Amino acid sequence: MSERGQRSEPLLSVQGLEKHFPVTKGLFQRQVGAVRAVDGVSFDVFKGETIGLVGESGCGKTTTGRLITRLIEPTGGKVVFEGNDITHMSQSKIRPLRRDMQLIFQDPYSSLNPRHTVGAIVGAPFRIQGVKTEHGIKKEVQDILALVGLNPEHYNRYPHEFSGGQRQRIGIARTLALKPKLIIADEPVSALDVSIQAQVVNLLEDLQNELDLTYVVIAHDLSVVRHISDRVAVMYLGKIVELADRKDLYDAPMHPYTNALLSAVPIPDVKHRGDRERIRLQGDVPSPLNPPPACRFHTRCWKAQVICKTEEPPLVELAPGHQVACHFPENADTISAPAAAKIAQNVQDAQHPKSTIA
Amino acid sequence: MSTPTSFLELRDLRIHFPTDDGLVKSVDGLSYKLERGKTLGIVGESGSGKSVTSLGILGLHKGTRAKISGEIWLDGEELVSASAEHVRRLRGKKMAMIFQDPLSAMHPFYTVGQQIVEAYRIHHKVSKKVARKHAIDMLGRVGIPQPERRVDSYPHEFSGGMRQRAMIAMALSCDPELLIADEPTTALDVTVQAQILDLMRDLQRDFNAALIIITHDLGVVAELSDDILVMYGGKCIEYGTAEDIFERPEHPYTWGLLGSMPRLDREPTERLMPIKGNPPSLINVPAGCAFHPRCAFEGRTGGKADTEVPALLESSGGHLVRCHMPPELRRDIWENEIKPNLESS
Numbered sequence: 001m002s003e004r005g006q007r008s009e010p011l012l013s014v015q016g017l018e019k020h021f022p023v024t025k026g027l028f029q030r031q032v033g034a035v036r037a038v039d040g041v042s043f044d045v046f047k048g049e050t051i052g053l054v055g056e057s058g059c060g061k062t063t064t065g066r067l068i069t070r071l072i073e074p075t076g077g078k079v080v081f082e083g084n085d086i087t088h089m090s091q092s093k094i095r096p097l098r099r100d101m102q103l104i105f106q107d108p109y110s111s112l113n114p115r116h117t118v119g120a121i122v123g124a125p126f127r128i129q130g131v132k133t134e135h136g137i138k139k140e141v142q143d144i145l146a147l148v149g150l151n152p153e154h155y156n157r158y159p160h161e162f163s164g165g166q167r168q169r170i171g172i173a174r175t176l177a178l179k180p181k182l183i184i185a186d187e188p189v190s191a192l193d194v195s196i197q198a199q200v201v202n203l204l205e206d207l208q209n210e211l212d213l214t215y216v217v218i219a220h221d222l223s224v225v226r227h228i229s230d231r232v233a234v235m236y237l238g239k240i241v242e243l244a245d246r247k248d249l250y251d252a253p254m255h256p257y258t259n260a261l262l263s264a265v266p267i268p269d270v271k272h273r274g275d276r277e278r279i280r281l282q283g284d285v286p287s288p289l290n291p292p293p294a295c296r297f298h299t300r301c302w303k304a305q306v307i308c309k310t311e312e313p314p315l316v317e318l319a320p321g322h323q324v325a326c327h328f329p330e331n332a333d334t335i336s337a338p339a340a341a342k343i344a345q346n347v348q349d350a351q352h353p354k355s356t357i358a
Numbered sequence: 359m360s361t362p363t364s365f366l367e368l369r370d371l372r373i374h375f376p377t378d379d380g381l382v383k384s385v386d387g388l389s390y391k392l393e394r395g396k397t398l399g400i401v402g403e404s405g406s407g408k409s410v411t412s413l414g415i416l417g418l419h420k421g422t423r424a425k426i427s428g429e430i431w432l433d434g435e436e437l438v439s440a441s442a443e444h445v446r447r448l449r450g451k452k453m454a455m456i457f458q459d460p461l462s463a464m465h466p467f468y469t470v471g472q473q474i475v476e477a478y479r480i481h482h483k484v485s486k487k488v489a490r491k492h493a494i495d496m497l498g499r500v501g502i503p504q505p506e507r508r509v510d511s512y513p514h515e516f517s518g519g520m521r522q523r524a525m526i527a528m529a530l531s532c533d534p535e536l537l538i539a540d541e542p543t544t545a546l547d548v549t550v551q552a553q554i555l556d557l558m559r560d561l562q563r564d565f566n567a568a569l570i571i572i573t574h575d576l577g578v579v580a581e582l583s584d585d586i587l588v589m590y591g592g593k594c595i596e597y598g599t600a601e602d603i604f605e606r607p608e609h610p611y612t613w614g615l616l617g618s619m620p621r622l623d624r625e626p627t628e629r630l631m632p633i634k635g636n637p638p639s640l641i642n643v644p645a646g647c648a649f650h651p652r653c654a655f656e657g658r659t660g661g662k663a664d665t666e667v668p669a670l671l672e673s674s675g676g677h678l679v680r681c682h683m684p685p686e687l688r689r690d691i692w693e694n695e696i697k698p699n700l701e702s703s
Binding site for chain 1: 386390403404430503505518519520547548549550551552553555556575576578579580581600601605613616617618619620621622623626629630631632633634636637682
């Protein structure tokens, strides 16, 4: 799949995106702090590729998805879609663009209106956007239902008559109605049973091939993300800590957090039970209300030195197409020479004064 | 029937719920055994009856409309016919449960310490002070930092991982001999999940308890279980050691589960191999083999799939399979048609 991602103009470009939710107190709603849910996220999405956003709860991946689609207003940064800066576009101007950018939601139970028929749900985008179809909306909707593997005769049924997997297909059908270019899928399969998950994952892949779609897939399941993504971005506390091609990221992760995440995934292999090398992180993810200074991962990192507490590591390209934000990246043999020199310098700085953080 | 020698034994357990739409057969003839110090993993999709079974063992269906038949033997005592009061006394001390969602399983109005103390004092005649000390000890053992301070926190003040630890501390506070964990890590992030799984493994070794872990995540089961039971439509469809289930599974449903799952330890194959269709409704379980409408090998069962319920038969030493296909054919399909696909590219 990765060959299709042409490195020309990106379809979507996210630059230094920020969202701080204010925390208020008292009668006058005085602002006493901010939850820095997304704190300077930048990445490009190229036509035809799938980019995966992974991270633990509270890392800002869902907020990022909502910011891209302008469901919430960013505090700072830019979202550029097909060359248009849509960050502060008015609702009336952005509406036509919504045709090209659609969301698949996580929960197939709460994201469908129980009082509307499937036909009304999937046909709604046509009515809202005022799109005229050649053979009428009904015919168009039935074609889409068939495309996602539902029976077109179920046009007049209600969501409660369907199972979870079928409902997720209805959600996908609605997303596809206006033939969007970019689809943001927020945990598209996590609410589904294992056997149904695979059906939906395959469906998303088929649709991408047929309709030339571009996906941003937001998920916490590292195995699912690896299966469907061309490139993967790992987020931690509102920042991207590593962004690379799927293969590079999973085979040779450079950020200690990515490494820890991957080694924590239980693998159904009883033969090698126990002889896998594991990294066990201590404690939980710190609160985004009061994130640790400098490198946000230093409180849980086993490699942390003084520099990690005082200086924030920038997200830099250490190998072709492989960006990492870490002072002491792993798998250093794949790093280019200038980057290696910079890291060596960092290590040296860190050794004076020589002390480690417990 | 005789008293069994196993620590826990279920014999032909049936738990049916009468509803306006018909009889829901959540558990329909389930039998298994479990020894002390061993871990049984129960795998199945939603509605397969895995949680209902464990609530049945704990006696939590007593006093509801559920119709229970069969036998549950725990350490020489039969529990289905026992009084609700008797089972209540066993709960906590003899057997305990870790629930999936610790926020709704804990009382929001009482501190974590109060909740552990209450359970402990029901089973032990000790002063509040001693019980509180015990609660602090337990919180420390499950890895909660500063337990002497945290014992006075309310559940909402804990993070998800800490809450799950507190649940485990509560469940273990009276040294239960049987511990049932229902999706203990489903609500948690992977790094925290790994911590909790390590913790459960260590605690089981220390306490020598029998552990039942219920989950839909095959990875979690593979990490912890000695034996695995695969449930479908209220019935056991395959049972065996962890090696049996992962190295030489014989039921098409188990094959389907393994093929549905993207795995980190394999090359990302071009396609996942999902099971077609949807899990069955427990009111209208398909006739014959409950899995036959979704089975890719239905045609090779000799036409019995939709008429006859297959029996759960031993295929090789202790490996039980409920399938119409003969064992030789199943092994042949696994070796030549399923396994190569799972390992391809």
